[in-house]
Amino acid sequence: MxxxxxxxxLVPALLCAFAALGARPTDATDTGAGSGAGAEVIRLYEDAAAATRRYEEGRRAAEAQRARARRYERLLDRQREETAVINEDLGRIARAQYRGGGLPLTARMLLADDPDELMRGQRAVRQADLAVDRAIGRSRRAEARLAADEARAEAAWRGLEQRNTELAALKQDIARRLAAARSRLQGEAAASVAAGTCPGAVRxxxxxxxxxxxxxxxxxxxxxxxxxxxxxxxxxxxxxxxxxxxxxxxxxxxxxxxxxxxxxxxxxxxxxxxxxxxxxxxxxxxxxxxxxxxxxxxxxxxxxxxxxxxxxxxxxxxxxxxxxxxxxxxxxxxxxxxxxxxxxxx
Structure with missing residues (x-):
């Protein structure tokens, strides 16, 4: 089974271990061919390790950007709901004013049974109008800020995705070249064994x-x-x-x-x-x-x-x-x- x-x-362990393959064997018949292949393997592993670190950092940053974009969208949804409620309230106030606003204020005061009550009501309406106007202004400004933040987050996310795509391609290229270098190293080891000139220890x-x-x-x-x-x-x-x-x-x-x-x-x-x-x-x-x-x-x-x-x-x-x-x-x-x-x- x-x-x-x-x-x-452990990447550092790999780097040092492959460094061993770049050293010269102790046998006098060795031509030193393994040195170049070993050095290439070391360099490729360094490149692969660096690309992997950058790829993982970019992936984590992209996830954070996506989370921020989702939070922005939820905030925008709440702001839109609040704005819709405010606009509905404003519509009711406007309709009420339209129904009771057929006569000028002076005429309504003369005809009113209680002019003071009418004036208090009028002041309350104006204060409500001002409060509604301020709320609408705040909501629209907040929505504009959130929309701008969301646009920035989306732009950053797209940039990170592009970077990760490029790094993934780089990793694939490094893996291809590393496979070729490993093949050469194994060929040199097999040739040494076949020739009876075993490489000595490298440190x-x-x-x-x-x-x-x-x-x-x-x-x-x-x-x-x-x-x-x-x-x-x-x-x-x-x-x-x-x-x-x-x-x-x-x-x-x-x-x-x-x-x-x-x-x-x-x-x-x-x-x-x-x-x-x-x-x-x-x-x-x-x-x-x-x-x-x-x-x-x-x-x-x-x-x-x-x-x-x-x-x-x-x-x-x-x-x-x-x-x-x-x-x-x-x-x-x-x-x-x-x-x-x-x-x-x-």
Whole structure:
């Protein structure tokens, strides 16, 4: 059964890990061809990270603009309702004035039974008229301001949408060029293995990574593919590890603290690293495209030991991860429950 698990990918980790691919191998027959490809991968990852940040910032800003535009529209709707009520009141006042305004005010005063009452009523009508006029003026000014605010919000939203469209196109172009650079890096790794000139360890500068737990998954973002014990034509007997489907160049990290006891290339596992842990168990990381450690190195939990690849007996980019009782093949355990007992759920 195929399962997957996603984890946030640390962009700085990727940048430093790919920097390792740009360093020169220790073998004297190396021509240095990997340096240019590694540098290109680093630059592309920097561009992709920057474009992604800008895209996400623009997307959040566009959402905020849309929310403001919706608020403006709701305010405008309320103002229109209030204005309609005021206009209706004004219409009633005007109709009442029309019905009672057939005679001049002087004549109505002479004919009135109570001229003082008539004058008080007339003053009340004038005050009501003034109040209505002021309310209408305020409403119209508020509506004009809100309409202007809404227009500005809509213009800003359109600008952000255009920017995000451009950034999405930029990300696609970067992804295309990154895929091409990865392909070249894998080709160089495969050529090194075929020629028997395995690249030595490279030491990328990278920020120190500390984990609060003693064990971690060997890669951060992955799909689980071939599992322990599964059958297939690629293996002489049964599959001896757990495969993690990841792109070429993905940083591979030590599942726990320990000492590097083997770094080698060739054969079914291609480029591989084996780490022995204090409890006696060993973990293997195979089908790599490059390594960042040498035999005898001490590594901490989560420290990089190499980059994933497609070397050896492999039908696609992935990390082959084993847990062994000894450093040698033939003593493998199912790594999924082994990691689960140590608090790592795949």
């Amino acid at each position: 195929r399962s997957s698990r996603r984890h946030p990918l 990328p500068d990278r920020p120190e990574t500390r984990f609060s737990r003693p064990w971690v998954a060997p890669v951060e973002t992955y799909d689980l593919s071939a599992s322990f014990g599964s059958g297939g034509t690629r293996w002489a007997h049964r599959h001896t590890g757990q495969d993690f489907a990841v792109p070429v160049g993905t940083p591979v990290r030590s599942a726990g603290a320990g000492r590097v006891v083997r770094v080698s290339c060739g054969g079914a596992f291609g480029i591989q690293v084996v780490v022995q842990h204090p409890d006696g168990y060993c973990t293997q990381y195979a089908h790599l495209s490059a390594v960042t450690v040498d035999p005898g190195d001490r590594v901490g939990t989560g420290e990089w030991v190499g980059q994933s690849g497609d070397t050896g007996n492999s039908t696609g980019p992935h990390l082959h991860f084993e847990v062994r009782v000894t450093p040698e093949p033939g003593s493998a355990l199912d790594p999924v429950p082994w990691l689960a007992r140590r608090g790592v759920s795949l």
